[in-house]
Amino acid sequence: EDQVTQSPEALRLQEGESSSLNCSYTVSGLRGLFWYRQDPGKGPEFLFTLYSAGEEKEKERLKATLTKKESFLHITAPKPEDSATYLCAVHLWGYGGATNKLIFGTGTLLAVQP
């Protein structure tokens, strides 16, 4: 069965303390992997798409990487405004007509304290 697991469930960092969030997946055929940020009371906001192992994408203090089994979201010198839930989602091949189905992980709740 296709599965997406994120760890840790929650992470508390001090401002400036770099860390990484993990998204591991066991799927039959990966078409793309997405990272989203979700603030309380808001919808997920798109951050990155990764398509193949070895690919990296960066945006400000965030950097996403992808291997054949997992993706990491590295946060360098985080600020309090980086506090949010970070979701990863995989887009799979082979769903017939349902070609744009995403399977989401349960997210990592990040809190950055000043």
Add this chain to the structure above:
Amino acid sequence: DTAVSQTPKYLVTQMGNDKSIKCEQNLGHDTMYWYKQDSKKFLKIMFSYNNKELIINETVPNRFSPKSPDKAHLNLHINSLELGDSAVYFCASSQDPHGVSQPQHFGDGTRLSIL
């Protein structure tokens, strides 16, 4: 300008009632979706429409009926509401699903509470 907008933002109602949630996108996307997010923040797809045609219909009770009057709108009607329907419902849209994976853009959700 809001890209994907949902109304209402909050919906509080009694068990057994029928209610609708509306969604509109101004991104020019071909595909729209409904997701349900439970209390543990798990986001699960319910339906998707591509150019007004139903593409994905997950194992959702038939009390839930999506309707797409045009490709910019996707509404969700729920009959005979049950306690377990309490959740946040998100609408999303994306470009044509064929070809390269395209990100989905989400609205801010409708929080449905059943009393």
